[in-house]
Amino acid sequence: MSSVKATNEQLMRRREAAVPRGPFNVAPIFTARAAGAKLWDVEGKEYLDFCGGIGCANVGHNHPKVVRAVKEQAKQFLHTCWHVSMYEPYVRLAERLNDLVPIPGPNMTAFFNSGAEACENAVKIARTFTGRSAVVGFERGFHGRTLLGMSLTGKVHPYTAGFGPFAPEVYRLPWKPFFHPAAPGDREVEAGARAALEDLFTYQVEAEEIACVILEPVFGEGGFYPVHPAALAALRQVTEAKGILLIADEVQSAFGRCGRLFASEHYGLVPDLMVMAKSLAAGMPLSAVTAPSPIMNSPGVGGIGGTFGGNPVSCAAAHAVLDVLHEEKLPERAQAIGDKVMAAFRDLTATHDRVRNPRGLGAMCAIDIVDPHTGLGSKDKADRILAVAREKGLLMMTASGCVLRTLMPLVINDKELERGLNILSEAIVATA
Numbered sequence: 187m188s189s190v191k192a193t194n195e196q197l198m199r200r201r202e203a204a205v206p207r208g209p210f211n212v213a214p215i216f217t218a219r220a221a222g223a224k225l226w227d228v229e230g231k232e233y234l235d236f237c238g239g240i241g242c243a244n245v246g247h248n249h250p251k252v253v254r255a256v257k258e259q260a261k262q263f264l265h266t267c268w269h270v271s272m273y274e275p276y277v278r279l280a281e282r283l284n285d286l287v288p289i290p291g292p293n294m295t296a297f298f299n300s301g302a303e304a305c306e307n308a309v310k311i312a313r314t315f316t317g318r319s320a321v322v323g324f325e326r327g328f329h330g331r332t333l334l335g336m337s338l339t340g341k342v343h344p345y346t347a348g349f350g351p352f353a354p355e356v357y358r359l360p361w362k363p364f365f366h367p368a369a370p371g372d373r374e375v376e377a378g379a380r381a382a383l384e385d386l387f388t389y390q391v392e393a394e395e396i397a398c399v400i401l402e403p404v405f406g407e408g409g410f411y412p413v414h415p416a417a418l419a420a421l422r423q424v425t426e427a428k429g430i431l432l433i434a435d436e437v438q439s440a441f442g443r444c445g446r447l448f449a450s451e452h453y454g455l456v457p458d459l460m461v462m463a464k465s466l467a468a469g470m471p472l473s474a475v476t477a478p479s480p481i482m483n484s485p486g487v488g489g490i491g492g493t494f495g496g497n498p499v500s501c502a503a504a505h506a507v508l509d510v511l512h513e514e515k516l517p518e519r520a521q522a523i524g525d526k527v528m529a530a531f532r533d534l535t536a537t538h539d540r541v542r543n544p545r546g547l548g549a550m551c552a553i554d555i556v557d558p559h560t561g562l563g564s565k566d567k568a569d570r571i572l573a574v575a576r577e578k579g580l581l582m583m584t585a586s587g588c589v590l591r592t593l594m595p596l597v598i599n600d601k602e603l604e605r606g607l608n609i610l611s612e613a614i615v616a617t618a
């Protein structure tokens with residue numbers, strides 16, 4: 187029997203006994219239902235959701251068109267396995283993404299299940315295409331929890347500590363020359379980025395051995411820092427000159443979140459490969475790698491894929507998501523949301539010395555919560571603010587411990603957005 191009447195606390199006790207602590211939880215609540223930009227816990231409490239399933243709900247929770255598409259597909263078949271008996275929605279979704287990504291093409295797309303799996307496959311594809319083995323990520327970068335995903339991830343706790351040995355032939359660029367928000371002028375930034383690349387080739391690995399650099403145009407877990415345009419331009423120029431493929435990991439930043447369908451579009455970036463997941467299928471497990479066909483066709487038959495990759499129900503959800511993003515002009519809406527959020531964040535920064543560094547791209551915005559005496563990030567203070575906000579009905583989460591980040595569904599209306607931002611402000615005042 188399901189325990190519909192159980193309280194959060196009762197379920198929490200069962201969770202603690204039955205599920206390890208590793209799969210972390212943002213809030214000690216259990217969901218009963220979710221719709222649009224709201225969710226309700228098992229005790230009936232309503233929350234405004236600024237997490238959106240960690241960036242999976244750009245079109246909102248349970249968008250009627252997505253739910254309908256899922257139901258329709260479920261009635262036909264749940265799974266045949268793409269490798270056994272193919273289905274049209276997979277091909278059509280590949281066609282749509284091939285046209286939508288900011289890569290001229292002609293492109294091809296393969297589907298997987300998670301962001302980490304797509305990152306891994308992008309690297310496999312880059313290696314077969316270039317015949318090179320080295321892979322470069324960034325300090326602060328996050329690419330998931332699989333062996334290669336965490337090997338590429340540039341943060342120790344909690345992602346890599348204790349999990350070694352890691353995948354070989356992984357190197358890292360420093361984050362500051364590329365992402366530092368207090369960047370000087372474009373010339374200095376470009377020079378810094380070029381110097382960092384030169385150092386990489388001189389002291390870590392020969393350029394001719396590098397298959398790819400993987401970059402999030404806006405750091406997700408690394409703290410929502412958008413890459414500096416001048417640094418990105420230098421990176422693109424150098425990688426092209428050295429025959430190194432550039433992988434844009436847009437797992438968190440894509441599908442309207444940043445004010446365009448892809449964050450790369452803000453920069454005029456043409457990556458060699460695009461990695462997508464999260465909001466692609468509104469929370470149904472689906473990820474994708476898209477690139478020009480010679481790159482995508484470099485692994486042999488059977489070299490990439492997987493039992494569940496490109497599940498038909500997930501593909502159906504993704505078709506509905508792409509329709510909704512377009513029909514409801516959600517990328518434009520993200521920009522309007524981001525403008526309001528940034529105005530509120532600037533106010534908070536001006537009035538509270540614990541709140542610093544408002545930043546973002548579109549609706550992918552963040553502030554740091556710091557100890558005002560040291561200026562260092564304070565995870566404790568950030569956690570306290572979020573606990574009070576939760577009491578008041580706002581679900582929000584951190585990145586990098588002390589960064590408050592916004593991943594609200596883009597269907598949030600102005601009243602809900604204002605209410606959420608007011609709750610955050612009240613929580614900051616209440617925890618002073």
Ligand SMILES: Cc1ncc(COP(=O)(O)O)c(C=O)c1O
Pocket residue numbers: 240299300301302303305328329330331402406407435436437438463464
């Ligand atoms: C930029 C980025 N890449 C990769 C991943 C890993 O995705 P998943 O958790 O679906 O494996 C994430 C997850 O947050 C992410 O933000």
